[in-house]
Amino acid sequence: MLFRAWISGLMLLCFISPSTLGEVRLVDGWTRSPAPGVDRLAIYGRLVNEGGAPVVLSRWVLAGAAMIMFHETVMVAGQMRMRHLDPIELSPLKDLVMQPQGPHLMVVGLETLPKAGDTLTIDATTSLGETFTFLVQVQPITSLGPKLN
Numbered sequence: 001m002l003f004r005a006w007i008s009g010l011m012l013l014c015f016i017s018p019s020t021l022g023e024v025r026l027v028d029g030w031t032r033s034p035a036p037g038v039d040r041l042a043i044y045g046r047l048v049n050e051g052g053a054p055v056v057l058s059r060w061v062l063a064g065a066a067m068i069m070f071h072e073t074v075m076v077a078g079q080m081r082m083r084h085l086d087p088i089e090l091s092p093l094k095d096l097v098m099q100p101q102g103p104h105l106m107v108v109g110l111e112t113l114p115k116a117g118d119t120l121t122i123d124a125t126t127s128l129g130e131t132f133t134f135l136v137q138v139q140p141i142t143s144l145g146p147k148l149n
């Protein structure tokens with residue numbers, strides 16, 4: 001009886017295609033509500049690849065925003081600059097931590113400005129055409145992040 005349950009469980013696993021298993025996640029996705037009149041924001045959090053192979057994330061979409069880019073922050077002649085990095089490769093061995101003054105997702109051209117307490121939904125598409133959906137919590141403008149407040 002137990003064996004039969006085990007076998008049917010195994011068969012069920014085989015029928016689920018890998019693309020539906022949700023291999024890429026954004027853990028603790030967060031952003032700050034933009035200041036009045038500012039139509040851009042930076043998204044932070046931990047990108048995790050739970051699959052067995054590297055995944056290339058090449059396209060990001062947020063409804064109501066003109067564009068999302070992956071940025072890293074670099075020091076150039078003593079000044080902090082942002083550099084566009086898309087597409088990015090996400091290794092299963094190493095999470096990609098996005099944080100203030102580090103890598104982040106830059107959202108530009110927001111039609112409406114999100115408020116603290118809102119949740120944004122972002123779609124990330126891989127080079128193979130798979131799409132993963134990430135949730136991003138909007139924190140107050142003064143927030144230091146979900147782990148630090």
Ligand SMILES: [Cu+2]
Nearest residue numbers: 042071082106
């Ligand atoms: Cu940026």
